[in-house]
Amino acid sequence: MLRILPPATGPLFLRYGNLETLVLTKCDLRNLENFPKLLTLRQLDLSDNSLQGSLNYLMPLANLKYLGLANNLIADCRKLQPLQVIDGLEVFMGGNPFLEGDAWRNKVRSYGLKVAKEGRTWETQRVKQEEKKEERK
Numbered sequence: 001m002l003r004i005l006p007p008a009t010g011p012l013f014l015r016y017g018n019l020e021t022l023v024l025t026k027c028d029l030r031n032l033e034n035f036p037k038l039l040t041l042r043q044l045d046l047s048d049n050s051l052q053g054s055l056n057y058l059m060p061l062a063n064l065k066y067l068g069l070a071n072n073l074i075a076d077c078r079k080l081q082p083l084q085v086i087d088g089l090e091v092f093m094g095g096n097p098f099l100e101g102d103a104w105r106n107k108v109r110s111y112g113l114k115v116a117k118e119g120r121t122w123e124t125q126r127v128k129q130e131e132k133k134e135e136r137k
Contacts, residue, residue, distance in 0.1 A: 003027075003028050003029060003030050003050075004029070004030060004031060004033055004034065005029070005032070005033065005034040005035055005036075006034060007034050009034055009035075009036055012036075013036040013038055014036075016038075017040065018040050019038055019040055019041055020040055020041060020042045020043065021041075021042065021043040021044075022038065022041060022043070022044050022045070023045045024044075024045065024046055024049070025045055025046070025047045025048045025049070025068075026048045026049070027049055028049060028050050029046065029049040029050065029051055030049075030050045030051065030052070030053065031051065031052075031053035031054070032046075032051070032053070032054070032055065032057040032058065033053075033057060034057075035057040035058065037060045037061075038061060039060070039061070039062065039063065040063060041061050041063060041064055042063055042064060042065050042066065043064075043065065043066040044058070044061070044064060044066070044067050044068065045066075045067075045068035046067070046068060046069055046072070047068040047069065047070040047071055047072070047092070048070070048071045048072075049071075049072050050072065050073050051069065051072040051073060051074060052072065052073040052074055052075065052079075053079075054079065054082070055079055055080065055082050055083055056082045058082070058083060058086075059082050059083070059085050059086070061086060062085075062086060062087075064086050064089055065088055065089065065090060066089075066090050066092075067083070067089060067090070067091045067092070068091075068092045069091060069092065069093050069096065070092050070093060070094040070095050070096070071094065071095035071096070072095070072096055073096070073097065074093070074096040074097065074098055075096075075097040075098050076098055077098045077104040077107050077108050078107070079098075080108060080111055080113060080115070081111055083111065083113055084111040084112050084113060089113055089114070090113075090114040090115075090116070091113055091114065091115045091116070092115075092116045093115050093116065093117060094116070094117055099117050
């Protein structure tokens with residue numbers, strides 16, 4: 001179990017300067033301190049962890065289009081506010097405590113984020129992208 005990314009994580013990922021997809025599921029991550037600045041990252045899946053803290057560490061990921069945060073411990077939708085700096089970001093949040101009721105919807109919309117409560121998963125997102133690639137050929 002990782003719980004927190006070690007400070008040495010940044011240099012490790014520098015080797016992968018063109019990394020577009022990163023999956024860190026079921027690692028028991030509790031916060032994203034020391035998250036590397038992966039500027040080419042387009043898809044990040046942090047589902048099934050224990051995240052509940054700040055998402056500020058993801059703000060530098062300007063090319064991020066998909067963020068999986070399902071099944072974490074995010075109890076307040078205001079934790080998503082820092083993500084509003086990432087244009088076109090789609091966030092999958094199913095299984096987080098703040099989703100009870102509908103009060104979160106308007107708040108999240110004000111951040112300009114597309115947030116899916118349920119229905120799509122990392123796997124369905126990946127399959128849809130593969131299908132789009134095949135259609136372009």
